[in-house]
Amino acid sequence: MTEHKIEIHLRENKKQKPSFNHLEFGKYFTDHMFIMDYTKGRGWHDARVVPYQPVVLDPAAMVFHYGQTVFEGLKAYLTENDEVLLFRPDMNMKRLNRSNDRLCIPYIDEDIVLTGLKKLINVDREWIPNVPGTSLYIRPFIIATEPFLGVHPSSQYRFMIILSPVGAYYKEGINPVRIAVERQYVRAAVGGTGNAKTAGNYAGSLIAQEKAEKEGYSQVLWLDSIENKYIEEVGSMNIFFKINGEVVTPMLNGSILEGVTRDSVIALLKYWNIPISERKISMEDIYQAYNDGVLEEAFGTGTAAVISPVGELSWEGEKLIVNNGKTGEISKKLYDTLTGIQLGIEADPLGWTMIVEKEEAAKL
Structure with a gap:
């Protein structure tokens, strides 16, 4: 990535949060999202945290026609001590780049993306649910945005991360x-x-x-x-x-x-x-x-x-x-x-969790 600065643009009017006691999976989304763009010859650029909003694309954007897109899924957890933990996020970033390789999408800088993810989580920290069995689901994804009707890898891409407070994925929970x-x-x-x-x-x-x-x-x-x-x-x-x-x-x-x-x-x-x-x-x-x-x-x-x-x-x-x-x-x-x-209540003998250090608003 050629530009390492991550700009923060905060939402003026925040959304009403759902009840954390009655969360469905993948239905609610936080106030902000992370975005960065790729342009051939320039690389990944303009990393930013912005208010959650619709994505506006040209109808000829190649993702619509040729399916050049990849995604990931991971979670953030709130501990009893009000710490935020990520579980092996480095593995998700590595897998995202393996998917990129298969779909002819340019590699992301894993360190920059993790930094951007942490800033996004800190901006929307109050959206992390604190009810047993809940967590903050994290969805990074990349889409091909070049407006062109021809079968070849796109020359333009957009990387985004959105966040969603979630309950159990299956209605059965831990039941079979x-x-x-x-x-x-x-x-x-x-x-x-x-x-x-x-x-x-x-x-x-x-x-x-x-x-x-x-x-x-x-x-x-x-x-x-x-x-x-x-x-x-x-x-x-x-x-x-x-x-x-x-x-x-x-x-x-x-x-x-x-x-x-x-x-x-x-x-x-x-x-x-x-x-x-x-x-x-x-x-x-x-x-x-x-x-x-x-x-x-x-x-x-x-x-x-x-x-x-x-x-x-x-x-x-x-x-x-x-x-x-x-x-x-x-x-x-x-x-x-x-x-x-x-959740930070069991020993982590294999060193899998990563703490999202709390940042003051002025430092974001």
Whole structure:
């Protein structure tokens, strides 16, 4: 980035905040947003915090026509001591740049973006909810803004961060969710964009998600695109299974998103000396483990839900009830530990949290 100064433009009339006791996920947005622009030959420039506002774009902006866009998701947490903590934000910035690389978007300066994020959080600090189970969701994203109808990488981009006070992602909370295994559609293929966090991946998943919801399921479990048998990930989560004492998760293969919570869970399990392996695993393997009585737990991992136990899998007309539809011991321990670290009430042995130092208004 060629200009390191971050300008602050404060909103004159602040919004009315929602009740933090009744927050829905992704419905409310704070008073301000962070923006910076990219112009070919100049690089990223004009970093600023401004009042939350509509984005005005030319109808020919390339993001509308060719889908050149990436995004991230992370959270800020308010501790009992009124400190604000971020959880492994450096991992999200690194993943954003990996997505940028896949979508031919210029790299961001991760340090500048983190500085801008901290300033934005400080400006809207009073929006961070203090009710148990709530947090401030952070959505960084980049869109291609060049007005041109031609298939090539844009020469202009806009990077933005918006903030949203949120409650639980699933209405079930930490209670087990029901997952439908998808056989008709595929999410991604090796060599495609499955390991990038880009909008098209999610647009292509909506039809299967709608079908699952009509049948009473919260999410879809995706299988591989070639043999349609190997487990990949859930719509908004990576997936883990505990089989006969060992925790297993699909290995990263180029079509699975490399989740920050996934990485954290693997690290914690290793820290606790609980057997954990990353490998190819098929639905037939899961079905066999279920029939043998050794499928002990299943759970999803992601920023939005943190840990989401799976109580039922629907596959080939059968309902696989996991752990009697109850939250498992490992799922509960992981959830309590991760949320405890994020809220500053549990020890952080692996050094994952980052404090957002409070700044005086004059210094913003």
